[in-house]
Amino acid sequence: MKKETIFCMPSGYDKNSVFDIFKKMCGQDEIWIGGEPILITLNCRITDDTAKEKGLSNILNNNKKDYMESPVIQINHLEAFKQALFEYVEAYTKSNANWTKPDIARDWKEAAMYAMSFIWTDATRQDFEEPEAFLRRYTTFLTSDQWQDLCKPAKIKQLGETQLEKKVIEATEERETPYQYCLYIKNANGQEEHFPSVCYGIQGKTAYIYAIHQLHGKASQDNEVIREIRQKIKGRGVEPLGIAAVLSFIEEAKQRGIEKIVMPDFFVMQYSTKKKMCDIIVERIERNLHYQLKRKLQDYSIQGEQEQEKIIKKILESVEDGNRGEDEIEFVVNDKNKTQELMKIATEGIQYINERKGDEKLDNILRHTVNDKMMTLSLISRYYSTGIEFLEIPGEVSDNLVADIRNFKIGRKQLQALDRRRKGIEEEGR
Numbered sequence: 001m002k003k004e005t006i007f008c009m010p011s012g013y014d015k016n017s018v019f020d021i022f023k024k025m026c027g028q029d030e031i032w033i034g035g036e037p038i039l040i041t042l043n044c045r046i047t048d049d050t051a052k053e054k055g056l057s058n059i060l061n062n063n064k065k066d067y068m069e070s071p072v073i074q075i076n077h078l079e080a081f082k083q084a085l086f087e088y089v090e091a092y093t094k095s096n097a098n099w100t101k102p103d104i105a106r107d108w109k110e111a112a113m114y115a116m117s118f119i120w121t122d123a124t125r126q127d128f129e130e131p132e133a134f135l136r137r138y139t140t141f142l143t144s145d146q147w148q149d150l151c152k153p154a155k156i157k158q159l160g161e162t163q164l165e166k167k168v169i170e171a172t173e174e175r176e177t178p179y180q181y182c183l184y185i186k187n188a189n190g191q192e193e194h195f196p197s198v199c200y201g202i203q204g205k206t207a208y209i210y211a212i213h214q215l216h217g218k219a220s221q222d223n224e225v226i227r228e229i230r231q232k233i234k235g236r237g238v239e240p241l242g243i244a245a246v247l248s249f250i251e252e253a254k255q256r257g258i259e260k261i262v263m264p265d266f267f268v269m270q271y272s273t274k275k276k277m278c279d280i281i282v283e284r285i286e287r288n289l290h291y292q293l294k295r296k297l298q299d300y301s302i303q304g305e306q307e308q309e310k311i312i313k314k315i316l317e318s319v320e321d322g323n324r325g326e327d328e329i330e331f332v333v334n335d336k337n338k339t340q341e342l343m344k345i346a347t348e349g350i351q352y353i354n355e356r357k358g359d360e361k362l363d364n365i366l367r368h369t370v371n372d373k374m375m376t377l378s379l380i381s382r383y384y385s386t387g388i389e390f391l392e393i394p395g396e397v398s399d400n401l402v403a404d405i406r407n408f409k410i411g412r413k414q415l416q417a418l419d420r421r422r423k424g425i426e427e428e429g430r
Helices: 003-007 015-025 078-094 108-122 125-129 131-143 224-232 240-255 270-299 305-320 326-333 336-368 372-384 420-428
Strands: 031-033 036-038 043-046 072-075 154-159 162-170 179-186 192-194 197-203 206-213 260-264 389-392 400-404
Touching: 015 078, 015 108, 031 108, 036 108, 072 125, 072 131, 078 108, 078 131, 108 131, 125 131, 131 197, 179 240, 197 240, 206 240, 206 372, 224 240, 240 372, 260 372, 270 305, 270 336, 305 336, 372 400
Parallel strands: 043 072, 206 260
Antiparallel strands: 031 036, 154 162, 162 179, 179 192, 179 197, 197 206, 260 400, 389 400
């Protein structure tokens, strides 16, 4: 079934009806979507005096807990917030991007609830204070050009028998933005080695870099081109290939008329909520894999709950152990083709589970290295480019690292170290 028949907002909904859904979500310990508890607590403080006329409490909190336990969305202009929220939900439910296809949503309202809850895991403290601007930014990410022409890979440079290429891929709902910019090398056999990817969004002449993620595992240390890049780029505590990826992204941005790069700082809710969500997703995938294997065994006329569970356990253990014990499963099923089908289902399922667990580990690491992307841009400015001018740095006034890139150029002139003793000798000999 196509996404638009499930998730598109029905006609008749307006900013007030969408806000009514949002109100019911606020102040809850859990938000239930698709029969699963989403461990996000949304709290709002309404400072707009017009809200009193509408009978709204200053704090949208449906339980009696202290609302300060979670970040507070400051609604200073109620009607503007309603409109921004409506436009974001409308764009989200209309979009066909992978980012807007939450696995757990069963209909448009659950997709809207997912959109209205998880968006705040990518918000800084400043975004909680200026929620309308934040919602409009993400609406733009979903409705304007985000370099989708690069979804078709483009060659950057030939490096011997290896090509350096770039492309844009659609991100899943677990990432910070709908699109990721990827830099990678491809050898003559078509094998790819990926650099960390850049999670980004474009709004006007500004490019937002929300995260730098390892997309397909660490690039091979044995690859000659990778080794050469690592030798040329000194990470100084930051992944060198990440520096190369961001350098390429900034160059692409400048060529497309982007004038500013913005790197949001700490996302207040991200790590506690996304880690919990990863746990839920992994558990759901495990249940689904178990269900698929059980249905197949029933199709093969293997009945009995205990017997099915015993075989499923042996199949999963076999796959985890490198497909050892496959002969025992074939003996029970009594058909080689059926055995291979079961093993294929289990292998693909476990691989998918391990990938999702990898995302969880990645978030745990990033929780401790939240400033890495900031350091990456700082190193680029200092050692690998010229022309970057920093306009804002994270602190009391701003939650963003903001850089003007209009004069950006890759590379910089290396100044020769001055040997003052030699200079003195030369002067004396004149």
